[in-house]
Amino acid sequence: MVLPALREWMEKTFGASLNHKTTSRASLNVSDAPPAIVNEGFIQDVKAIGISFSQDVEDRVFRAHGHCLHEMFALREGMFKRIPDVVVWPSCHDDVVRIVDLACKHNVCIIPFGGGTSVSSALECPEDEKRTIVSLDTSQMNRILWIDEKNLTAHVEAGITGQDLEKQLAESGYCTGHEPDSMEFSTLGGWVATRASGMKKNIYGNIEDLVVHLKVVTPQGIVEKSCQGPRMSTGPDIYHFIMGSEGTLGVVTEVTIKIRPVPEYQKYGSVVFPNFERGVACLREVARQRCAPASIRLMDNAQFQFGHALKPQVASIFTSFLDGLKKFYITKFKGFDPNQLCVATLLFEGDREKVLQHEKQVYDIAAKFGGEVTKAVAEGQHFTRRNRNAPVCQGLHRSQQYLWKPKPFIKKASICNSVFVSKCFNTVQRSR
Ligand SMILES: Cc1cc2nc3c(=O)[nH]c(=O)nc-3n(C[C@H](O)[C@H](O)[C@H](O)COP(=O)(O)OP(=O)(O)OC[C@H]3O[C@@H](n4cnc5c(N)ncnc54)[C@H](O)[C@@H]3O)c2cc1C
Numbered sequence: 001m002v003l004p005a006l007r008e009w010m011e012k013t014f015g016a017s018l019n020h021k022t023t024s025r026a027s028l029n030v031s032d033a034p035p036a037i038v039n040e041g042f043i044q045d046v047k048a049i050g051i052s053f054s055q056d057v058e059d060r061v062f063r064a065h066g067h068c069l070h071e072m073f074a075l076r077e078g079m080f081k082r083i084p085d086v087v088v089w090p091s092c093h094d095d096v097v098r099i100v101d102l103a104c105k106h107n108v109c110i111i112p113f114g115g116g117t118s119v120s121s122a123l124e125c126p127e128d129e130k131r132t133i134v135s136l137d138t139s140q141m142n143r144i145l146w147i148d149e150k151n152l153t154a155h156v157e158a159g160i161t162g163q164d165l166e167k168q169l170a171e172s173g174y175c176t177g178h179e180p181d182s183m184e185f186s187t188l189g190g191w192v193a194t195r196a197s198g199m200k201k202n203i204y205g206n207i208e209d210l211v212v213h214l215k216v217v218t219p220q221g222i223v224e225k226s227c228q229g230p231r232m233s234t235g236p237d238i239y240h241f242i243m244g245s246e247g248t249l250g251v252v253t254e255v256t257i258k259i260r261p262v263p264e265y266q267k268y269g270s271v272v273f274p275n276f277e278r279g280v281a282c283l284r285e286v287a288r289q290r291c292a293p294a295s296i297r298l299m300d301n302a303q304f305q306f307g308h309a310l311k312p313q314v315a316s317i318f319t320s321f322l323d324g325l326k327k328f329y330i331t332k333f334k335g336f337d338p339n340q341l342c343v344a345t346l347l348f349e350g351d352r353e354k355v356l357q358h359e360k361q362v363y364d365i366a367a368k369f370g371g372e373v374t375k376a377v378a379e380g381q382h383f384t385r386r387n388r389n390a391p392v393c394q395g396l397h398r399s400q401q402y403l404w405k406p407k408p409f410i411k412k413a414s415i416c417n418s419v420f421v422s423k424c425f426n427t428v429q430r431s432r
Pocket residue numbers: 066067111112113114115116117118119122123138158159179180181182185186187188189190191192193194195196197198199245246247248250251252253389420427428
């Protein structure tokens with residue numbers, strides 16, 4: 001794909017010279033990887049109980065990192081100083097119990113690994129760890145064990161990815177509505193371990209609002225409540241210290257999560273504001289009136305410009321003409337300064353009639369703050385998985401694509417729920 005505006009944007013914004021090339025490797029050089037610290041006793045016991053494992057360098061490097069920028073650069077230009085020594089693939093809760101028992105017996109560390117989308121460096125191995133480090137990959141624990149349609153809950157193994165969870169639940173007409181931007185790869189157990197937030201949290205809540213019950217394997221035993229009810233009045237909620245613990249306290253193996261019927265109707269939209277201050281003021285008003293749609297995100301001018309820079313080369317003169325028209329409408333006709341304007345993207349969902357009413361309410365608020373509604377996506381159309389993994393770029397691109405649509409303006413806004421806070425936990429570790 002050709003992105004004709006990206007180079008100029010990078011040079012102008014960062015003063016970067018794209019002629020300066022840094023070294024990168026096309027593939028992993030196995031000899032660069034630090035040698036494994038092997039605990040033979042652990043390996044022999046894992047073999048004996050028939051659990052899949054690997055000491056292959058590629059498998060170990062793959063699980064040595066998440067998606068932090070410094071981790072990407074370490075992969076591109078060098079190597080991690082410490083990586084897991086062995087990878088194990090339990091296929092169920094009982095396998096995890098056995099592995100944790102063996103870890104205790106042989107004094108090795110475990111780092112649970114879900115989808116590997118961590119942005120908190122929590123998957124990185126401590127450089128000075130002398131014990132064997134085991135990456136416990138949950139990917140084979142990926143089944144929905146039951147659905148309770150009366151209580152609207154589902155009991156699911158922790159290694160299922162968000163994408164598979166929603167797909168499989170949809171076959172029964174349900175969803176969790178939990179959609180972090182990483183949902184294509186991130187897992188249910190990873191969401192619990194990182195106290196994750198989804199883009200539709202305004203309706204469905206964050207992971208802590210959705211979890212009903214957890215099963216967690218720790219070196220001291222299994223942590224779980226004896227009740228699967230959605231709420232208990234007695235005692236502290238033990239699950240709250242598991243959520244956000246980043247794998248330091250145990251391995252989450254099974255989760256009971258709230259579900260809802262798949263929404264009948266979805267509608268996407270976007271609103272352009274003359275400047276960021278107006279956008280924020282509008283979002284505050286939406287929050288004050290407590291009418292935020294399922295998702296609402298405000299992007300500042302820098303993000304808007306970046307989205308523009310990611311626009312692919314247009315295929316036809318007609319498209320190019322339309323782009324010019326849109327730009328003319330918003331900048332010349334409406335008088336928005338391209339170096340000031342900002343964009344909010346929205347998603348409404350639920351019953352069709354209520355969605356339309358809700359949309360009008362939000363767009364009326366936006367209009368009071370100078371917002372211009374733009375038709376982001378055809379009615380009822382859903383995000384594709386690909387969109388989710390590039391949420392900002394795609395959202396902005398779409399906003400601009402439809403910027404010109406001069407509808408009777410109503411429009412929107414609300415809380416920027418797209419920011420998730422990096423977690424401060426350092427990694428793993430457990431031992432005797
Ligand atoms: C493109 C992108 C978009 C993102 N969008 C969002 C977003 O919208 N909202 C958000 O909150 N975060 C987001 N993140 C961050 C990340 O996706 C979340 O933190 C996610 O919850 C991690 O899940 P995972 O399965 O990938 O876990 P991993 O990255 O594999 O692990 C993360 C941590 O959880 C631990 N862990 C994993 N599985 C288990 C388990 N079963 N039991 C115990 N501990 C476990 C690991 O040891 C590690 O400490 C995004 C990341 C990327 C790269």
